[in-house]
Amino acid sequence: MAARARTRAGGANAPKSVAAILAALRERIANQEIPPGAKLRETELAVEFKVPRTRIREALNTLEQRRLVERIPNRGAVVSRLDYAQALQIYDLRIVLEGLAARRATENGPAARWKKELESFKGPMKAVVASNDLEPYIERYESMRRAIIAAAANPLLAEMLDNIYEKTQVLIRRILILPGRAEVGRLQHVAMLQAMASGKAQEAERLRREGLGSARLHLEKFQKYLL
Amino acid sequence: MAARARTRAGGANAPKSVAAILAALRERIANQEIPPGAKLRETELAVEFKVPRTRIREALNTLEQRRLVERIPNRGAVVSRLDYAQALQIYDLRIVLEGLAARRATENGPAARWKKELESFKGPMKAVVASNDLEPYIERYESMRRAIIAAAANPLLAEMLDNIYEKTQVLIRRILILPGRAEVGRLQHVAMLQAMASGKAQEAERLRREGLGSARLHLEKFQKYLL
DNA sequence: GGCAACACATTTGTTGACAATTTTGGCAGC
DNA sequence: GCTGCCAAAATTGTCAACAAATGTGTTGCC
Numbered sequence: 001m002a003a004r005a006r007t008r009a010g011g012a013n014a015p016k017s018v019a020a021i022l023a024a025l026r027e028r029i030a031n032q033e034i035p036p037g038a039k040l041r042e043t044e045l046a047v048e049f050k051v052p053r054t055r056i057r058e059a060l061n062t063l064e065q066r067r068l069v070e071r072i073p074n075r076g077a078v079v080s081r082l083d084y085a086q087a088l089q090i091y092d093l094r095i096v097l098e099g100l101a102a103r104r105a106t107e108n109g110p111a112a113r114w115k116k117e118l119e120s121f122k123g124p125m126k127a128v129v130a131s132n133d134l135e136p137y138i139e140r141y142e143s144m145r146r147a148i149i150a151a152a153a154n155p156l157l158a159e160m161l162d163n164i165y166e167k168t169q170v171l172i173r174r175i176l177i178l179p180g181r182a183e184v185g186r187l188q189h190v191a192m193l194q195a196m197a198s199g200k201a202q203e204a205e206r207l208r209r210e211g212l213g214s215a216r217l218h219l220e221k222f223q224k225y226l227l
Numbered sequence: 228m229a230a231r232a233r234t235r236a237g238g239a240n241a242p243k244s245v246a247a248i249l250a251a252l253r254e255r256i257a258n259q260e261i262p263p264g265a266k267l268r269e270t271e272l273a274v275e276f277k278v279p280r281t282r283i284r285e286a287l288n289t290l291e292q293r294r295l296v297e298r299i300p301n302r303g304a305v306v307s308r309l310d311y312a313q314a315l316q317i318y319d320l321r322i323v324l325e326g327l328a329a330r331r332a333t334e335n336g337p338a339a340r341w342k343k344e345l346e347s348f349k350g351p352m353k354a355v356v357a358s359n360d361l362e363p364y365i366e367r368y369e370s371m372r373r374a375i376i377a378a379a380a381n382p383l384l385a386e387m388l389d390n391i392y393e394k395t396q397v398l399i400r401r402i403l404i405l406p407g408r409a410e411v412g413r414l415q416h417v418a419m420l421q422a423m424a425s426g427k428a429q430e431a432e433r434l435r436r437e438g439l440g441s442a443r444l445h446l447e448k449f450q451k452y453l454l
Numbered sequence: 455g456g457c458a459a460c461a462c463a464t465t466t467g468t469t470g471a472c473a474a475t476t477t478t479g480g481c482a483g484c
Numbered sequence: 485g486c487t488g489c490c491a492a493a494a495t496t497g498t499c500a501a502c503a504a505a506t507g508t509g510t511t512g513c514c
Contacts, residue, residue: 041464041465041466042465042466043464043465043466052498052499052500053466053499053500054498054499054500055498055499057466057467058288061285061288061289062288062292065289065292067383073466073467073505074465074466074467074504074505074506075465075466075505075506075507076465076466076506086383089381089382089383089384090383092327092331092381092384093324093327093381093383093384093387095327096323096324096326096327097320097323097324099323100319100320100322100323104319154316154319154320155316156294156313156316156317156320156391157316157319157320160320160387164383268494268495268496269495269496270494270495270496279468279469279470280469280470280496281468281469281470282468284496284497300475300496300497301474301475301476301495301496301497302475302476302477302495302496303476303495303496455514456513456514457512457513457514458511458512458513458514459510459511459512459513460509460510460511460512461508461509461510461511462507462508462509462510463506463507463508463509464505464506464507464508465504465505465506465507466503466504466505466506467502467503467504467505468501468502468503468504469500469501469502469503470499470500470501470502471498471499471500471501472497472498472499472500473496473497473498473499474495474496474497474498475494475495475496475497476493476494476495476496477492477493477494477495478491478492478493478494479490479491479492479493480489480490480491480492481488481489481490481491482487482488482489482490483486483487483488483489484485484486484487484488
């Protein structure tokens, strides 16, 4: 009775597959539960997840290739730190990639597909932003973003965006907190969705690039507060 | 005397590190030495490279993440086949990514940096293309491309382009063979390099997009001959 | 008291052996 | 002669023990 720790012991989680471990680790790194610079000890993770160390090793390998951790020979893996230059580079990539996504999504889907999103950003979200209630807004934003990427129907593009987006989730929130930024962003989304709902693909791409470009400018301007 | 196969036996190559194995495999896949659909047997490769199977397994893992091979559980790894839809998607990505590279390269480097490349495409390469001598032209093109990507100074961008470019090397050659395509491409490069040598970053991006866009159109038009 | 060298403990890297699954080959039956 | 099934071989997946390297604490010396 005392030391019963059989099938799924007290703790919390006991995933098995490599994919599960990977997801867990990605999650933790994304919301800084494991902060940048922290060391990932293989043995430690092995006992936590209750899998052989080889499994952890494999997960660490893919994490390394996604540049989420850095690995120094014989010294282990530490989660990568995102410096200013890198952040700007990532924004450059987001600008062109999400621009492409917006264009193709507009071309692919029926224009009406975007009416619903548009109304949400025009109406309810306006109040949400005004009340400084960020979490629901972020949720809506990410949902729209995912919808666009999915509609673009380009798996490789989706994967690339996935890889770089997860490295900036913290940053995005910090930018959004900047005074006035959320409302500016909302208006930009409205403009872009309007273009999409009218089937204007090139215009949608231009607007998406403009929107992310302005976010990038904020990053440059408020560098010291953001990183 | 008979069965002496110690240090580095007859064969040809005996790399050891994972990186070396990876490079070798990437090379073979790129020039279809191992054709799409071929099966990669772990044991076989392990004997050839004279490394434990685990090492091969690791290499196969990273090859899988780069989408160069597909892995079916308990059934092994086969090199990925590039279908028409994927090829188009890759061109979409090249268009926006290399467009970005051209823009940033123009902004970063001194404009004069591109004079040399420009002259080469204006002069010597004209004759090379006219004589249908493709290999030197391709070499020059790839060298220019690498220079631009390097000058863009965005490691993440460079990596992404590396990952998708290697999947299309065969395709690029086939497009280049199409009647008139090489000369059209040369002229487009001249125009872009002219913009770069004049420091016109946005113009350079536009022209790069245009050039790759026209290559993409060729791909659409001659689909049946290319794949 | 500070510094260097040594030994111990911890952590990562490597390997071969074992288990599970799929493919191949052969055989009997229809 | 072809089809379905069973057994053997080959191939992939899993693991735990061993080896190498690094970090840490202690001792002895100046």
